[in-house]
Amino acid sequence: MADNFKAKQCGKECQKCNPAECNDGKKLFTVTVFSENQVGLLNQISIIFTRRRLNIESLSVSQSALPGIHKFTITTITDEDTIEKVVKQIDKRIDIIKSFYNDDSDLVYQEIAMYKVATQDFINLEGTEELIRKYNIRILEINETCVIFEKTGHTDETQGLFNELSQKLQVLQFIRSGRVAITKSKIERLSDMLANIEAHKMMYE
Amino acid sequence: MSNQMKGAYILMESLLKENVDTIFGYPGGSIMPTFDALYDYMDKFNYVLTRHEQGATHAAQGYARVSGKTGVCLVTSGPGATNAITGIADAMMDSTPLVVIAGQAGAAFLGTDAFxxxxxxxxxxxxxxxxxxIRSAADIAPAVAKAFHIANSGRKGPVVLDFAKNAQVExxxxxxxxxxxxxxxxxxxxxxxxxxDAAAEIINNAKKPLALVGQGVILGNAEAELKAFLEKADIPAGSTLLGLSALPSDHRLNKGMLGMHGNVGPNIKTNEADVIIAIGMRFDDRVTGDLKTYAKQAKIVHLDxxxxxxxxxxxxxxKVLGDVKASLPELTLKIKEAKHTQWIESFHEYEVKEDEKVIRPEVYATEGPLKMGEVVRKISEATNNDAVLVTDVGQNQIMAARYFKFTKSRSVVTSGGLGTMGFGIPAAIGAKIGAPKRTVCMFAGDGGFQMTIQELGTIMEKQIGVKMIILNNNYLGMVRQWQELFFKKRYSSTPMMNPHFNTIADAYGIKNAEVSTREELDAAIKEMFADDKPYLLIANCEEMGMVYPMVPAGETITNILLG
Known part of the structure; x- marks a missing residue:
């Protein structure tokens, strides 16, 4: 996956590149959007990415800590100049309450991946215990045909398990969620944002 | 006390609460209950039946641009709604406040490919x-209130209300x-x-400041604030196409129009100024040319x-974020009085050059076929430079923008961002309704005029006193100009076989004249302004006429062709 990132970043084949150190200015950004809980919001956001030909790498949507406010976490690869403009254009939409972007260094983030393998393959696997300890695998289901397990972590970790499994057996199904992320900084943007909104509301009343 | 009403009537009452006085529209199947309610409100609204939904949107734009009020359109679903899309996109690009209410299939039918x-x-x-x-009747009033709030505040723009048929009857x-x-x-x-403070410090240290005036000044009603700002620090100003008329044409500090077909002075000086103050404008590519070479030497102060x-x-x-109506006075307070006499005088040589090479031959031609520029100048002068200018798109638009003069704000209605041919006639209808006491002059080419020619029917029915001028060159002139300059004179699809426009005007009962000489032109202008009735003047102009100066698309803003 790290290699895939690189290929997308500069369009060149490059085996060794670390996405975080890539020097063509493009890197992975995480865009966080707080919005009203309404039909069509995803469309409003995605067209802004589409206009600039930005591929959405991952997407995760859920209710935020506040009732009625939805939170989108979107990752995309681009340069800082572009992501700044994109975020401003998202923020400008009426039904968007607040939008901002971070790079990986500002965030604690996590993804979850699930894997399905044939039970017989799993039993025949050598070094199962080692694998489970190494990747901190959690087994969710075992039946006579298949074993389903999960791993949480960064993309390279979940991908690492997939790659290792693929060398040893056939992975029947593999799925990875979008990223969920929380900022490391002390500043709580959501509360700032709501305080700001309240202040403005009072101005108008 | 119960105040139960049918949805369509709630819409009518809501529009009245928003002080709507004019509605441009076209009926159809899924908006019929609303039109039925409108029938009971004909004494409360000036309802204008256009001949096409695109016409309704452009008319609403013209109305909004001259009056500052929100333009309102009422159309049906499906094709009615898609016909409105061009006007909606145009309003988005040019920040025009519109509320477009379109019928929609009943909520139960949504998603079923209903008729x-x-x-x-x-x-x-x-x-x-x-x-x-809007899917239920209870939803109507809050949606209308929110729509008008959003359309005409902040950076203004179009709002669409998709009005399901069941909500109209519930x-x-x-x-x-x-x-x-x-x-x-x-x-x-x-x-x-x-x-x-940061902006003021930069401006106070400027030796060669240049202001770029955009439509934000007009939309914010900040014309007086702009003048006070410019005059205090003696800052020359160039204007975007949509910013024209924010500052009177003859103001000492008004150095003309910016951009591709703008004046030479402000374009050249953009790349000499040490400080550029952009006021309610957005650095459109037609203003900047190649961004890599645009004003690299200057510090940029941007108010938007x-x-x-x-x-x-x-x-x-x-950067100064906010309405220029609020930010300009605060900035004016913080800047020092200054004189930039030498800097302002340095524009003069370019003004003289442009006047000799481009302007005089265009607007004071004495022989040969009529020039578009001279037609525009004569008409502008006939109105004491006091009229509202509406244009279509193309050479007619640029010639009109360059040679029409302005004494009042909100005097330019043109499609800037989207560049919509066919904008002219319907926008002029809306402008005349929005500013009934003002003279409205609409310039179109022979091409654009035919794109919304059906709106002559609206003019006929409502006797809307717009003065329409076709600058006819039997070509799609601006495209032809590019073909001449950049496509080896291969006039692909630009020669026009035109109808006899006078006969068309006759059919609509609109007074008209066709002129090809200067004598005929003077007489026709006199006749055109003799009353406040609609009039169509066909001015047959030089076929191969060119609009200069011109900065070819994507080039450095100082690479100016003078012809």
Whole structure:
């Protein structure tokens, strides 16, 4: 996956590149959007990415800590100049309450991946215990045909398990969620944002 | 006390609460209940039946641009709604406040490919400031209130209300509350003193400042604030196409229009100024040319109401977010009085050059076929430079923008961002209704005039006193000009076989004349302004006429062709 990132970043084949150190200015950004809980919001956001030909790498949507406010976490690869403009254009939409972007260094983030393998393959696997300890695998289901397990972590970790499994057996199904992320900084943007909104509301009343 | 009403009547009452006096529209199947209600309100609204929904939207734009009020359109679903899309996109690009109410299939039918169902919200998301589907009668009043609040505040723009048929016929309690606030939308940011201080410091240290005036000044009603600002620090100003008339044409500091077909002085000086103050403008590519070579030597101070415009095309040294109506006076307070006499005089040589090479031959021609520029000048002068100018798009637009003169603000109605041919006739209708006491002159080419020619029917029916001038060269002139300059004179699809426009005007009962000589022109202008009735003047102009100066698309703004 790290290699895939690189290929997308500069369009060149490059085996060794670390996405975080890539020097063509493009890197992975995480865009966080707080919005009203309404039909069509995803469309409003995605067209802004589409206009600039930005591929959405991952997407995760859920209710935020506040009732009625939805939170989108979107990752995309681009340069800082572009992501700044994109975020401003998202923020400008009426039904968007607040939008901002971070790079990986500002965030604690996590993804979850699930894997399905044939039970017989799993039993025949050598070094199962080692694998489970190494990747901190959690087994969710075992039946006579298949074993389903999960791993949480960064993309390279979940991908690492997939790659290792693929060398040893056939992975029947593999799925990875979008990223969920929380900022490391002390500043709580959501509360700032709501305080700001309240202040403005009072101005108008 | 119960105040139950049918949805369609709730809409009517809601529009009255928003002080709507004019509606441009066209009926159809899924908006019929609303038109039925409108029948009972014909004494309360000036309802204008256009001949096509695109005409309704452009008319609403013309109305909004001259009056500052929100333009309102009422159309049906499906094709009615898609016909309105061009006007909606145009209003989005040019920040024109519109509320477009379109019928929609009943909520129960949505998503079933019902007759005349189109996903209007989906279609218009990228070209509206806000769009909303009204699915129940109880939803109408709050949606209308929010729509008008959003359309005509902050950076103005079009709002679409997709009005499901069931909501039009269902009953609900009518209770109207104006909307002043919606979470997630803060249109009036308080001006930050730190931003004002930073901007003022740059301006106070400027030796060669240049102001770029955009439509934000007009939309913010900040013409007086602009004048005070420019005069205090003696700053020359160039204007964008849509910013024209914010400052009177003959103001000492008005150095003309910016951009591709703008005046030589302000374009050359853009790349000499040490400080550029952009006021309510967005550095459109038709203004900047090649961004890589644009004003690289200058510090940029950017005042705009839309945060997404700051740093979008040109990085600003100092940014002032907010309505220029609020920010300009604060900035004026902080800047020192100054004189930039030598700098302002340095424009003179370019003014003389442009006057000799381009302007005089164009507007004071004495022989040969009529020139577009001279027709525009003579008409402008005949109105004492006091009229509202409406244009179509192309050579007619640029010639009109260059040679029409302005004494009052809100005097230019043109399609700037989208460049919509066919904008002229319907926009002129709206402009005349929005400013009934003013003379409205509409210039179109023979091409654009035929794109919305059906609106002559609206003019006929309502006897709307617009003065229409076709600058006829039997070509799609601007495209032909590019073909001459950049496509080896291969006139692909630009020669026009035109109808006899006078016969068409006759059919609509509109007084008209056709002129090809200077004598005929003078006489026809006199006749045109003799009364306040509609008039069509066909001025047959030089076929191969060119618009100069010209900065070829994508080139450095100082690479100016003078012909």
């Amino acid at each position: 005349q169902e189109v996903d209007l919200i989906g279609c218009t998301l990228p070209i509206t400031k806000w769009s909303y589907q 009953m609900a309690e009518f209770n109207y509350e104006k909307c002043h606030f919606t979470r997630g939308y803060i249109p009036f940011t308080a001006i930050k003193p730190t931003q004002i 109401i839309d945060n997404a415009e700051l740093d979008k095309n040109v990085k600003a040294t100092a």
